[in-house]
Amino acid sequence: MYSLILLNGGIGERVGAHQPKQLLKLRGIPILVYALVQADRIDQITQIVLNYPSGWRDAVEEVLDDYAIGTPVTLVEAGDSRHASVAAMLPHCTETDVILHEAARPLVTREDFEGLIADERPNVALMSPIPFTVAPVDPETHEVTGSLDRSRLRNVQLPQKFALADLVAAHEIAARSGRIYTEDATLVADSGRPVHFIEGSDMNLKVTTPTDLRMAAFLLRPQGDADV
Numbered sequence: 001m002y003s004l005i006l007l008n009g010g011i012g013e014r015v016g017a018h019q020p021k022q023l024l025k026l027r028g029i030p031i032l033v034y035a036l037v038q039a040d041r042i043d044q045i046t047q048i049v050l051n052y053p054s055g056w057r058d059a060v061e062e063v064l065d066d067y068a069i070g071t072p073v074t075l076v077e078a079g080d081s082r083h084a085s086v087a088a089m090l091p092h093c094t095e096t097d098v099i100l101h102e103a104a105r106p107l108v109t110r111e112d113f114e115g116l117i118a119d120e121r122p123n124v125a126l127m128s129p130i131p132f133t134v135a136p137v138d139p140e141t142h143e144v145t146g147s148l149d150r151s152r153l154r155n156v157q158l159p160q161k162f163a164l165a166d167l168v169a170a171h172e173i174a175a176r177s178g179r180i181y182t183e184d185a186t187l188v189a190d191s192g193r194p195v196h197f198i199e200g201s202d203m204n205l206k207v208t209t210p211t212d213l214r215m216a217a218f219l220l221r222p223q224g225d226a227d228v
């Protein structure tokens with residue numbers, strides 16, 4: 001069984017809205033709700049640990065009530081970074097395995113969660129191939145500093161799953177080193193514990209910018225609406 005850590009603590013600065021992006025509505029439904037509803041339908045997820053941006057607890061509680069989420073939810077205030085938020089949510093997990101997801105990926109499917117759960121390895125993340133070229137650069141001088149073999153790179157997605165003990169131990173190592181990670185698959189891999197990946201879909205869009213919002217609204221259009 002799994003505790004779901006659902007990251008919902010960002011303020012969504014890059015979307016430029018007057019409220020956290022995960023509370024904005026897409027097709028009339030708050031972005032957060034799409035992931036919540038999918039997770040609520042998965043029997044193996046017995047607890048949802050959900051964080052909220054400082055000052056937005058009431059708004060998040062209202063969403064939970066409005067959409068009658070049945071899985072028990074533990075609310076935790078967000079930390080200063082995504083990394084700090086995960087660290088603060090870990091002690092609230094009641095199961096021995098955790099799934100991490102983020103509210104900003106509303107196109108997550110039941111199959112995404114089930115694929116992770118069906119995998120017998122303890123630490124597994126969805127990742128997708130990089131369909132473009134990523135160059136290492138010096139951001140100060142704007143100089144290209146080398147080249148990367150994209151067949152050896154993957155776009156890290158969520159959801160991801162971990163043995164709770166591995167994730168806790170990896171966060172302890174990261175805290176000692178002082179390094180702040182942008183996500184947890186690389187954090188756990190750097191701790192020396194094996195992390196595997198399975199193919200994620202490019203439909204599992206992360207809503208970061210106003211353009212992403214428009215793309216997500218399009219992808220979430222009701223079945224039967226005309227394609228472009």
Ligand SMILES: C[C@](O)(CO)[C@H](O)COP(=O)(O)O
Pocket residue numbers: 082102155156157158182183206208
């Ligand atoms: C976690 C993540 O979505 C992996 O692709 C990404 O790193 C999040 O980036 P953000 O800058 O925290 O939105």
